[in-house]
Amino acid sequence: MTEASIDVIAIGNAIVDVMAPCEEALIEELGMTRGGMTLVDTARAELLYDRMGPAREISGGSAANTLAGLAALGAKCAFIGQVAEDQLGAVFAHDIRAAGIAFDTAPRAAEPPTARCLIFVSADGQRTMNTFLGASQFLPAAALDLSVIADAKVLYLEGYLWDPEEPRAAMRSAIEAAHGAGRKVAFTLSDAFVIDRHGAEFRSMIEAGQIDILFANEHELAALTGTDDFEHGLAALAPKLAVLAVTRGEHGAVAIAGGERAEVPAEPIAKVVDTTGAGDLFAAGFLFGHVRGQPLSDCLRLGAICAGEVISHYGARPEADLKALTAPVTG
């Protein structure tokens, strides 16, 4: 196996987040699932946008956010995702390239427009997401350069993108290419509702050894394992994976790898402004430690620090100097 020249390559939704603060009553009135991610069609997206307050647009997408964190830490990254040939597509492409991430997926010159996620942020920082997948769901397997995937230490995949057919097929061939080259596959479960739809498939992929590193939060762990007992869930899942990392919000995170277990408390934060991207940036810090070969407890600490940074401001991409923040752990 040759030395990989990329640390992490990711396949994910190419999304621009449209974010605005919101009153609790509006979430109820609009029938949104507080704290969740719901896919919406054009009509619903328009209705929700009409009711949203003045917003700001910041590039997002779960796996893309993770790469933004990794790149800020100094990792070499590449992203694969589908935008349309429109203004929001240009915004997404600019932002990911400006973060130092290679991004070569050609924009799609057809309807629908670039994906956007309407994010209603509550006073306590909780985010309620409504995703219009747009062009993102038409990422074709043909857009993948398998030689580039074979050249990355880790292939990182986003569960959110498992819904649409074309990207799912693309991700399946990417897994094959990565494992064919002796690389590792990391997967984030993304959302409990994604598991409601695709849990059986995720479980069989794990059984078949197609996933090496799994990221989940405690709700996703419960949905995947079918038990609300956290320890039982961990015990059932961990032996089937090289690495299992589970986040527990304000209660920190747990990771198990090769029988070793480590835990980390959540990073103390003066004020939680917007939790969008917390899981994504946890994965960024954790993977950064992982590709550098740091101990499991360091990987967790790096994840906690990066998650703590991103929830202290609006938007799911890091703003502070992550290298400086993580220096006590990276040395």
Next chain:
Amino acid sequence: MTEASIDVIAIGNAIVDVMAPCEEALIEELGMTRGGMTLVDTARAELLYDRMGPAREISGGSAANTLAGLAALGAKCAFIGQVAEDQLGAVFAHDIRAAGIAFDTAPRAAEPPTARCLIFVSADGQRTMNTFLGASQFLPAAALDLSVIADAKVLYLEGYLWDPEEPRAAMRSAIEAAHGAGRKVAFTLSDAFVIDRHGAEFRSMIEAGQIDILFANEHELAALTGTDDFEHGLAALAPKLAVLAVTRGEHGAVAIAGGERAEVPAEPIAKVVDTTGAGDLFAAGFLFGHVRGQPLSDCLRLGAICAGEVISHYGARPEADLKALTAPVTG
């Protein structure tokens, strides 16, 4: 004269701000005028955007920002400005309507695209703006509903929009309509370079009594009056206007109306994050006091509080509850 049903109607650039932090060296390398506003064409806009870091998009436009502040304070407002029929145009229209401001200018179904302003924000919060005027410069006089202008206490005009021919003609007819209905005309000089280009015209408009309320910063005052002596400039200009309000950055602001003079210190701010919109929000607070008939010193205090809010975060539109912040002055 009938009672006006609108407090302030404004004509201005319909712009989405694209903002990113930047190192000092980049401003020099790219030959930008630190702290200024420069008009850029498509090629220059693309070059600058390529060199900009990961950005966020937030609706802007000087007069539109002022209205966002006024609306947040509880004033009834309407905006006139030209967007194109594209995604950024939809973003601008959403944000201004979501702020509670009437906006009925039809989008323009042709090239160029909606205006954007590439804003490089220095570590000290200073903003360096590069404006691609796009659709904004094609606001036709025909887009004005003169009966609505006649129905507003104050017509507020943005100097930035004096460059392109069509909006300039539109603003001239708006001034006539406002004065014909016995309303007041407020004007912001916007930028010293705008005065370099149009100073003679501005001076003759002031001489002719076409402007009642003038907003300027100290550099603009110097450019307009041709003297660097602040007091001489004030003394020369104030007698020609019903109200003259001049901002001095961290040194606060001065206003003169009918021979009365008042001053206010700058609002103390924990950290200046981004000065974009400081002048716009000063005008918002000042005009809010003015349309309510508050004393000159209160108008200044309201301006200082609103400016202080907007420079404490990214973006030129208010985020905190301006009504609560200004309650000590509005009673």
